[in-house]
Amino acid sequence: SQQGEEDPQALSIQEGENATMNCSYKTSINNLQWYRQNSGRGLVHLILIRSNEREKHSGRLRVTLDTSKKSSSLLITASRAADTASYFCATVPSGNTPLVFGKGTRLSVIA
Amino acid sequence: EAGVTQFPSHSVIEKGQTVTLRCDPISGHDNLYWYRRVMGKEIKFLLHFVKESKQDESGMPNNRFLAERTGGTYSTLKVQPAELEDSGVYFCASSQVWHNEQFFGPGTRLTVL
Numbered sequence: 001s002q003q004g005e006e007d008p009q010a011l012s013i014q015e016g017e018n019a020t021m022n023c024s025y026k027t028s029i030n031n032l033q034w035y036r037q038n039s040g041r042g043l044v045h046l047i048l049i050r051s052n053e054r055e056k057h058s059g060r061l062r063v064t065l066d067t068s069k070k071s072s073s074l075l076i077t078a079s080r081a082a083d084t085a086s087y088f089c090a091t092v093p094s095g096n097t098p099l100v101f102g103k104g105t106r107l108s109v110i111a
Numbered sequence: 112e113a114g115v116t117q118f119p120s121h122s123v124i125e126k127g128q129t130v131t132l133r134c135d136p137i138s139g140h141d142n143l144y145w146y147r148r149v150m151g152k153e154i155k156f157l158l159h160f161v162k163e164s165k166q167d168e169s170g171m172p173n174n175r176f177l178a179e180r181t182g183g184t185y186s187t188l189k190v191q192p193a194e195l196e197d198s199g200v201y202f203c204a205s206s207q208v209w210h211n212e213q214f215f216g217p218g219t220r221l222t223v224l
Contacts, residue, residue, distance in 0.1 A: 030210055042115070042202060042215035043154075088154065092210045098144070098167055099213065101154035 005102045006089055012108040019076045021105040023089030024069075030092040032065055033099070034074050037086045046074075046087075051094075081111040113137070115216035117203050123222045129191040132219045136185070136205030142166075143186050144206075144213060145178060149199040157201075160186060161209070172197075193223045 007022045023032070031050045035043040049056045049065045049072065056063045062075040076083055086104040093100065116135045124130050136143045145157040157176070158168040162183035171178070175194070180186040190197055200220050204213040 033212070035215075040217070042217040043204075043213075045212045045214070048212060090154075098156040098159055098170065099210075100156065101146075103153045 006087070006105040008105060009103070010106040010108070012110065013079055015079060015081055015109055015111045017079055019079050019083070019107055019109070021074045021087050021089075021107070023072045023074070023102060025072075025089075025091045025100075026070065027091075028094045029067070030094050032063075032072050033090045033092070034061075034063060034072075035088045035090060035101075037088065037104070039085075043088065076107075079107075079109045081109050083107060084109045115203055115205055115214050117201075117216040117219050119219060120217065121220045121222075123224065124193055125224050126195055127192045129189065130193055130221060132188045132190075132201055132203075132221070134186045134188070134203030134216060136203070137214055140205035140207055140214070141183070142206045142209050142213075143180060144204045145186070145188055146202040146204065147199050148202065148218075149196075154202065157188075159209075166209075190221075193221075195223050197221060198223045 005024050033048045034046040037043045047058050047063050049063050060077045065072045086106050088101050088104040090099045090101045118133045141162050143160040146154050148154045156170040159166045160180045163180050177189045200218040202218045204215045206213045
């Protein structure tokens with residue numbers, strides 16, 4: 001069954017606004033990662049948060065992790081048109097199991 | 112430093128034909144992964160190589176799919192014979208450390224008619 005599930009499926013905002021995407025998962029994890037995919041391109045790793053971490057920042061990105069709720073959020077502040085892409089969360093379940101992706105959130109930032 | 116490259120970028124074949132996809136990982140990355148995204152669905156893991164050995168092939172859909180990584184450098188994924196449901200985008204990724212950041216290639220879009 002699907003491990004990571006992003007919410008919302010699609011999000012449209014104005015340039016300069018903040019964008020928040022959520023991810024829920026089902027089993028215990030080693031870490032959780034967020035990736036971005038621009039149309040027709042490969043996935044780009046954005047940030048990794050380990051199961052013993054609660055919050056992490058990287059530039060305009062802020063990721064939180066709540067292992068009790070099995071959920072994570074990705075906040076992009078002061079969004080730009082170039083942030084338009086699909087965003088995926090991917091979990092590394094505990095044990096020697098592979099990365100599991102959700103279906104992604106399609107973010108559109110309108111200039 | 113060159114990123115992960117995949118060839119071809121697109122492939123259109125007829126049902127029953129054979130297709131071979133190639134992935135060149137980042138130099139020095141022992142870990143190489145194959146994923147597939149069927150339209151409208153999530154990206155799914157296919158298999159994981161550590162050097163030339165298959166570490167995990169639990170995601171391979173059936174025996175029509177054969178992956179190799181001879182010499183521990185580039186990898187190929189062969190689909191023989193291709194079926195309609197094999198259509199999708201096949202991504203390759205590599206990493207230095209297992210379970211950490213993975214570097215993805217641009218993908219190969221496979222269309223089976």
